[in-house]
Amino acid sequence: MTAATxxxxxxxxxxxxxxxxxxxxxxxxxxxxxxxxxxxxxxxxTANLAVGNPVDATAIEVSVGGIEVTAxxxxxxxAIAGGExxxxxxxxxxxxxxxxxxxxxxxxxxxxxxxxxxxxxAVAGRFAVPKVLGSHATHTRTGFxxxxxxxxxVGDRLGIESSASSQLSISAIxxxxxxxxxxxxxxxxxxxxxxxxxxxxxxxxAGPWTVxxxxxxxxxxxxGPRLTxxxxxxxxxxxxxxxxxxxxxxxxxxxxxxxxxxxxxxxxIGTIIGPDLGRLAQARPGTVFKFAEVSIExxxxxxxxxxxxxxxxxxxxxVVRTHLSSEFLLGLNLIDGVVGG
Amino acid sequence: xxLHAAPRFLDAxxxxxxxxxxxxxxPAINDRVLALDxxxxxxxxxxxxxxxxxxxxxxxxxxxxxxxRAALIAIVKRMLEGLAEWRGxxxxxxxxxxxxxxxxxxxxxxxxxxGLTRDEVIRLHTEAACxxxxxxxxxxxxxxxGIPEPLKISRRATPRHPHQAGAVLIGGxxxxxxxxVMPTGWYAIGRTxxxxxxxxxxxxxxLQAGDLVRFEPIxxxxxxxxxxxxxxxxxxxxxxxx
Numbered sequence: 001m002t003a004a005t006x007x008x009x010x011x012x013x014x015x016x017x018x019x020x021x022x023x024x025x026x027x028x029x030x031x032x033x034x035x036x037x038x039x040x041x042x043x044x045x046t047a048n049l050a051v052g053n054p055v056d057a058t059a060i061e062v063s064v065g066g067i068e069v070t071a072x073x074x075x076x077x078x079a080i081a082g083g084e085x086x087x088x089x090x091x092x093x094x095x096x097x098x099x100x101x102x103x104x105x106x107x108x109x110x111x112x113x114x115x116x117x118x119x120x121x122a123v124a125g126r127f128a129v130p131k132v133l134g135s136h137a138t139h140t141r142t143g144f145x146x147x148x149x150x151x152x153x154v155g156d157r158l159g160i161e162s163s164a165s166s167q168l169s170i171s172a173i174x175x176x177x178x179x180x181x182x183x184x185x186x187x188x189x190x191x192x193x194x195x196x197x198x199x200x201x202x203x204x205x206a207g208p209w210t211v212x213x214x215x216x217x218x219x220x221x222x223x224g225p226r227l228t229x230x231x232x233x234x235x236x237x238x239x240x241x242x243x244x245x246x247x248x249x250x251x252x253x254x255x256x257x258x259x260x261x262x263x264x265x266x267x268x269i270g271t272i273i274g275p276d277l278g279r280l281a282q283a284r285p286g287t288v289f290k291f292a293e294v295s296i297e298x299x300x301x302x303x304x305x306x307x308x309x310x311x312x313x314x315x316x317x318x319v320v321r322t323h324l325s326s327e328f329l330l331g332l333n334l335i336d337g338v339v340g341g
Numbered sequence: 342x343x344l345h346a347a348p349r350f351l352d353a354x355x356x357x358x359x360x361x362x363x364x365x366x367x368p369a370i371n372d373r374v375l376a377l378d379x380x381x382x383x384x385x386x387x388x389x390x391x392x393x394x395x396x397x398x399x400x401x402x403x404x405x406x407x408x409x410r411a412a413l414i415a416i417v418k419r420m421l422e423g424l425a426e427w428r429g430x431x432x433x434x435x436x437x438x439x440x441x442x443x444x445x446x447x448x449x450x451x452x453x454x455x456g457l458t459r460d461e462v463i464r465l466h467t468e469a470a471c472x473x474x475x476x477x478x479x480x481x482x483x484x485x486x487g488i489p490e491p492l493k494i495s496r497r498a499t500p501r502h503p504h505q506a507g508a509v510l511i512g513g514x515x516x517x518x519x520x521x522v523m524p525t526g527w528y529a530i531g532r533t534x535x536x537x538x539x540x541x542x543x544x545x546x547x548l549q550a551g552d553l554v555r556f557e558p559i560x561x562x563x564x565x566x567x568x569x570x571x572x573x574x575x576x577x578x579x580x581x582x583x
Contacts, residue, residue, distance in 0.1 A: 029393045029402070031538070031546040033480045132540060142480055142521050191351035191359045236366055237477065237484070239393040239400025241357035263395055263477030271354030299355035300405045307406055 007074030009123060011156040012107065015065015017217070020127060020146040023056025025135035029239070029262040036137035036145065039118045039217060039258050040278035042306060043082030043178055047122035049314040050079035050099045050173050052163065058129075058136040059122040060152065064284070066111035067152065069121070071102045077124035077164035078102050081173055083116020083282055089170070097173035099316055101164070116282045128159035139259055141218070171316040177309050180279045182287055185272055186294045186302070187245065191238075192267035195231045196247075203227060204253070204269055207290040211283045218259040220280065226251035229267065237265040243272035257281065273299040275306045345373060348421070350414050355405050360417055361398040366486055366515065370397045371474050372426065375551050380420045386413060394550045395475045396484070431473065431551035435579045436533055438467075438509050438556040439564035444532040446504065451494055451511065451528040462530060463558055465492050471516055473552040479521040481538030483548045488516050496526040504529045507536070509556065531556070534568035535577040547578060
């Protein structure tokens with residue numbers, strides 16, 4: 001590998017909600033500091049692995065607002081994965097999960113596509129951005145991490161200590177594991193399911209639930225049956241895990257996501273299992289689903305499968321040999337087959 | 342050693358375990374939480390990630406691929422058997438607080454509801470030795486008990502507009518010091534110039550669960566002066582060991 005070189009990733013445009021996220025700011029929940037980190041940890045890890053980074057390296061999390069970036073003062077090896085976003089390089093369409101070398105001056109555009117809410121742009125190397133409490137993870141509500149504690153904005157120039165060793169031909173990331181249906185989301189009941197009668201637990205599992213338009217990195221609000229409490233809705237505050245489903249007084253469940261507060265005072269009827277958090281995170285407002293109760297053992301088994309998947313690494317295939325949609329091939333034909341390796 | 346009721350072990354998903362000692366705000370319950378927290382931090386079981394003490398429970402974040410739930414519970418039970426009483430080894434702090442308008446935004450409103458005068462609110466609040474039960478909600482935000490009975494006010498039915506950074510608030514029979522601007526259902530009765538979270542300070546977080554806080558009334562001029570010193574990096578709160 002060659003010595004690290006400095007290049008710049010410049011934001012030519014940035015929709016709302018594009019942030020720097022690493023594996024999260026861990027160890028400070030006891031002081032009220034939110035971990036933040038990626039909404040879809042599997043997609044984040046996949047993008048990082050595809051460029052040879054550790055799974056929890058810092059990457060740009062892109063919302064449906066999209067971004068447009070270019071490389072300055074050198075080229076950068078990048079990978080994009082997560083959701084079904086529409087990607088293009090210098091105006092030419094790319095597969096939705098891809099690795100490539102972003103040449104100096106080249107323009108990479110990521111915008112919302114057919115589905116998905118979060119997409120990750122990983123860069124081979126390190127972001128030369130100061131850390132807060134040991135992490136780059138952005139938590140905009142408290143102004144922690146990222147670029148000055150805020151979402152990325154047009155004109156931001158992010159220094160990259162590139163670890164790129166060679167030019168990459170455009171290759172698709174083969175990640176069927178990212179193509180996850182959202183019809184059923186698995187939960188472990190508790191820690192306060194005893195605040196609800198059995199018929200309310202049944203109603204909670206059956207739904208159907210619709211992801212509300214109010215949803216963001218902090219919480220996904222769910223529309224569906226109104227749940228009633230058997231023992232009131234004020235509890236003395238206790239800890240909140242990611243994926244906790246709290247039910248406030250109005251009976252409308254709220255799923256607490258990456259930017260959640262560390263503690264809270266509403267009963268939590270259930271907790272979404274780790275492997276399904278990213279699936280729900282990718283669901284757009286309007287998506288309909290139900291919950292399925294699983295045991296701790298089943299949840300751990302699902303977690304083990306994800307860990308095994310990541311341990312196997314990421315498979316990439318040069319674009320010319322990848323099976324592509326007719327729409328994508330049409331795009332290639334229109335630009336005279338320049339893309340390929 | 343006193344005998345205690347066995348805690349409940351509740352699952353918050355497959356990667357967090359809640360060790361619940363009770364359901365109320367009670368110093369004896371919080372003592373148990375802090376004692377277990379101290380024991381776990383002193384000898385963290387392999388596979389545990391973070392311990393989050395709250396009023397009445399300890400949340401243990403763990404990696405279920407490195408330690409399974411049953412093994413973790415067994416370790417916690419063993420620790421609880423040998424656990425000494427938590428003796429309140431926390432720091433005692435004197436924290437300056439300005440209750441004057443415009444900083445004590447809701448002092449008069451709270452006084453009205455409680456049937457007290459403004460001066461009585463301030464006197465009662467500054468006479469109390471407030472125990473830090475937990476930190477949470479935002480970085481460095483601290484929840485305190487020990488509020489005297491006449492100051493116990495319900496939370497607002499609907500939240501008010503965001504308070505200022507450093508607001509000292511009362512609500513639900515408790516007190517909180519809030520370093521970040523947030524909407525609130527509590528009553529902002531004062532403001533401290535001290536920074537509960539300061540990234541540039543060696544102890545980034547000033548207060549810990551188990552500490553005791555006494556509020557010291559200061560006027561607006563003193564607040565402005567101390568605020569400048571705090572921004573300059575100085576610690577404004579004064580401490581003595583318990």
